[in-house]
Amino acid sequence: MASYCPQLRPTDWSEHDADWDWRESRRPTSDELRKLELIDERVRKALARAQIIVAEHTLEQRFREQANKWERETRHLSSPTQKMSHPSYQAVLGMGNEVVPLLLRDLAENRREWFCALSYITQDNPIRREDAGKMDKMIAAWVNWGKERSLL
């Protein structure tokens, strides 16, 4: 079989000197150390920011996928309990507190009925009993609730 890499022979191998420490070979100056620390700090910050952006993007993407599927498959239904038992609704419930701003935005923009999910996740309910069933008023109540808490 043809070989495309030069083979290592046992005689090519050599152990490093156990006492040798590369850090001791040349000590960085204080100026270089300061620059390194600055770079290190900037890299850490950028990484943290990137992680947040990726997580948010992923959550929003996952939410959009589930919300669209839920809408498509249940919009002929009238029973809230039947709609809530759909796997996509359950998946949205499982996204936790982080999904609340997305639910509020989707409720305001697309009028998807996330009332139960919002109540369940936030343990709150701004809908007045006399407004029960009135879509415009129920949406307005949740949008105001979100604005008061700077979630919208």
Added chain:
Amino acid sequence: MQPIFRPASDVRAEIEATFPRLSGAKWFSKSPFDDTYQCIAWAAGDTSRKWWPINNPPECHWPEGAPFDDTVGSFVHAFATLGYKPCSNSAFELWHQKVAIYATSTGLVRHMARQHFFGRGWLSKPGKLEDIVHPDLQSIEGDPSPNALEYGKVVQILERSWWTAARHDLFCGWWAALIFWVYRRIRKS
């Protein structure tokens, strides 16, 4: 929300995909796409809000005194407040207005339909979609298992006299029908 007028071909495609038995049957759409009310409200003649026995949170209207559960008994109780009584058949009778309750095999209500004023079929509002008139109750029936995303089977018919209807909500239903008739005229022009 302003009602949305969708192209008739889109409405037909979506409704027939949802209810395959309507393909080839004589059915038609009676209203624009509207999410402010649904089938139970439409059966009760109310186009201003949604009806369902859900209390926590209060997401829908439900008549006072009627139980908050999805059982047929709860809906019979709620419609009794509008003067309806259980009856044995869905045949058109000139002196009675009738509604039908669809439920799963476990007795959980999924849908309601109201008989057309002149007996030309049944009126249904499938969720957010357009109101439709379908020729018979069976044409929108589906899988009765509790996990299915369908309406199940007709399990109960309720009726009331037109005199009782006039004392409750008949004119609300007529008003809605008139508004939708005007909508359709405008849309055609």
